[in-house]
Amino acid sequence: MILLAGIWLGATAAAADDSALTVTEIAPGIFVHQGVHAEATPENLGGIANIGFIIGDDSIAVIDTGGSLREGKALLAAIRQISPLPVRYVINTHFHPDHIFGNGAFAASHPEVIAHANLPRSLAARAGDYLASARSAMGQSFLGTEIPNPKRLVGKTDDIDLGHRRLHLTAFPPAHTDADLTVYDEKTGTIFAGDLLFMERIPSIDGSVLGWLKAIDKLRRVKAQRVVPGHGPVSAPWPAALDDEERYLFVIATETRKALANGESLRQATATVGQSERPNWQLFDAYNERNVTAAYTELEWEE
Amino acid sequence: MRLSRTACIGQALSFLLLLVILAVAAPRTAAADEASDDPWPDLQTAIFADRQIADGSSFMHLEAPARAADAAVVPLEIKFDPAQMPGLTVKTITLVIDKNPAPVAAVFHLAAVMPDPSIGTRIRVNEYTNIHAVAEMTDGKLYMAKVFVKAAGGCSAPAVKTPAEAVAHLGEMKLKLPPDATAGQARRAQLMIRHPNFSGMQMDQVTRYYIPAKFIEAIDITYDGKPLMSVEGNISLSENPFIEFSLKPDQAGEMSVTARDSDGAVFKKAWPVPASS
Numbered sequence: 270m271i272l273l274a275g276i277w278l279g280a281t282a283a284a285a286d287d288s289a290l291t292v293t294e295i296a297p298g299i300f301v302h303q304g305v306h307a308e309a310t311p312e313n314l315g316g317i318a319n320i321g322f323i324i325g326d327d328s329i330a331v332i333d334t335g336g337s338l339r340e341g342k343a344l345l346a347a348i349r350q351i352s353p354l355p356v357r358y359v360i361n362t363h364f365h366p367d368h369i370f371g372n373g374a375f376a377a378s379h380p381e382v383i384a385h386a387n388l389p390r391s392l393a394a395r396a397g398d399y400l401a402s403a404r405s406a407m408g409q410s411f412l413g414t415e416i417p418n419p420k421r422l423v424g425k426t427d428d429i430d431l432g433h434r435r436l437h438l439t440a441f442p443p444a445h446t447d448a449d450l451t452v453y454d455e456k457t458g459t460i461f462a463g464d465l466l467f468m469e470r471i472p473s474i475d476g477s478v479l480g481w482l483k484a485i486d487k488l489r490r491v492k493a494q495r496v497v498p499g500h501g502p503v504s505a506p507w508p509a510a511l512d513d514e515e516r517y518l519f520v521i522a523t524e525t526r527k528a529l530a531n532g533e534s535l536r537q538a539t540a541t542v543g544q545s546e547r548p549n550w551q552l553f554d555a556y557n558e559r560n561v562t563a564a565y566t567e568l569e570w571e572e
Numbered sequence: 573m574r575l576s577r578t579a580c581i582g583q584a585l586s587f588l589l590l591l592v593i594l595a596v597a598a599p600r601t602a603a604a605d606e607a608s609d610d611p612w613p614d615l616q617t618a619i620f621a622d623r624q625i626a627d628g629s630s631f632m633h634l635e636a637p638a639r640a641a642d643a644a645v646v647p648l649e650i651k652f653d654p655a656q657m658p659g660l661t662v663k664t665i666t667l668v669i670d671k672n673p674a675p676v677a678a679v680f681h682l683a684a685v686m687p688d689p690s691i692g693t694r695i696r697v698n699e700y701t702n703i704h705a706v707a708e709m710t711d712g713k714l715y716m717a718k719v720f721v722k723a724a725g726g727c728s729a730p731a732v733k734t735p736a737e738a739v740a741h742l743g744e745m746k747l748k749l750p751p752d753a754t755a756g757q758a759r760r761a762q763l764m765i766r767h768p769n770f771s772g773m774q775m776d777q778v779t780r781y782y783i784p785a786k787f788i789e790a791i792d793i794t795y796d797g798k799p800l801m802s803v804e805g806n807i808s809l810s811e812n813p814f815i816e817f818s819l820k821p822d823q824a825g826e827m828s829v830t831a832r833d834s835d836g837a838v839f840k841k842a843w844p845v846p847a848s849s
């Protein structure tokens with residue numbers, strides 16, 4: 270009885286919430302919705318990451334779908350206000366819940382779901398936790414959300430064509446996560462960096478701090494006009510947009526190595542490393558110690 | 573949380589029996605609900621039967637962050653003050669994370685030559701929980717200390733950020749000794765073993781990925797062939813198990829470590845230990 274009531278309420282809520290997301294056209298044919306700098310709540314529908322879409326002559330590619338089925342549906346509603354073309358591709362920049370949980374909203378048009386080759390395995394290992402914590406954070410707003418199942422996997426690079434508009438996909442070695450994928454739109458020189466780029470909101474290390482610094486080096490060589498960061502403004506100048514994040518990660522790596530050389534324990538290191546960066550980032554206290562833990566347990570294996 | 577707990581429990585075979593015992597003991601009255609949230613009384617009975625456990629807080633305590641930044645890697649120290657425990661020598665320490673699916677995280681067996689029984693390690697914490705350390709002395713008496721830790725999701729959290737790296741370096745070990753030890757002083761050694769300590773996971777209906785539990789279950793540490801410490805571990809120890817312990821070598825010698833995982837894979841390494849200068 271309780272279960273039935275829950276489903277019924279959820280269906281009502283979802284039906285009542287087909288309002289379209291606010292999107293900004295950051296370059297011709299490229300639209301981005303800006304996530305808020307907060308944790309997922311029933312009110313924000315998990316909409317804490319930047320998500321967007323690119324329109325070609327024949328079809329549309331969605332790049333990240335948001336933190337819940339409802340956010341995905343609101344993104345689809347935004348697309349339908351702008352273009353009737355089919356959504357042929359859903360690209361997942363990595364496996365974090367705020368980027369992938371809207372995939373289900375696009376199932377009706379049977380898009381090719383694309384991701385880094387490592388994504389299925391890494392997501393499978395985390396899916397149970399992601400669903401449980403999103404349910405407890407969002408409650409009714411999360412109903413109906415499912416784990417995506419990408420079938421087109423990118424090991425190194427791949428290209429897709431939206432009709433006179435080619436997108437170039439690049440898979441990275443472990444950096445923000447072990448499944449980071451960027452999307453480059455040749456037509457406008459726009460790069461969707463996913464969470465390889467955090468602006469304003471503190472980066473979170475769920476892969477490798479050294480790998481991430483290397484990824485930034487590699488990204489800098491991309492000749493782009495602008496970038497869409499995974500978190501931050503909808504569009505930012507390239508490559509200056511990378512500067513703050515690179516400095517933060519460099520500080521974390523350098524100070525962690527120093528702590529290790531001084532024989533500081535993990536606990537001591539988490540209390541001191543990176544503190545000079547506090548004024549520069551939103552949600553600093555929620556993630557910095559965790560980042561230091563990740564850096565410490567990675568770097569303690571260096572000779 | 574239920575889904576992930578089930579996944580962990582399903583794989584923590586060595587502790588399944590213990591959990592079955594607890595489940596049988598579970599039925600309670602509504603009035604007892606508040607108190608029944610504390611699993612310790614049942615755990616104590618399951619692990620130590622009816623043996624008395626005295627309060628050891630005058631000479632032993634647990635140090636852990638009150639709120640852990642990363643539930644999969646919670647640093648924990650079991651500290652003893654030898655000056656406050658004359659005549660008592662620690663033989664074994666049982667570390668219990670009350671609300672983890674595999675509550676007995678580790679059992680440390682200490683040789684008498686160990687100068688200070690204090691142990692440091694890193695654990696996974698599945699939800700807000702008390703953590704108990706129970707020390708058995710050479711005279712057979714039990715003493716305990718506890719600490720409360722706020723952390724959630726560590727057991728079922730993915731064991732590895734970079735699975736390819738974990739496979740490539742499986743079983744590698746590293747020993748850290750402070751370089752500035754003075755002669756006759758106890759030294760703190762840190763042993764690290766590269767191992768994902770996978771807690772295992774259920775078949776995922778969508779992706780069909782299945783990762784069986786695979787964890788370090790035994791570590792034997794010797795110095796010049798004589799036992800120093802042996803450790804029984806399980807999935808409640810963090811990825812890349814970490815053990816800090818003390819050592820007071822009278823002379824230069826060789827520290828040797830043998831670790832065995834739940835698949836029966838055996839990893840060995842030895843290090844020369846210079847005499848304290």
Ligand SMILES: [Zn+2]
Pocket residue numbers: 363365445464499
């Ligand atoms: Zn992310």
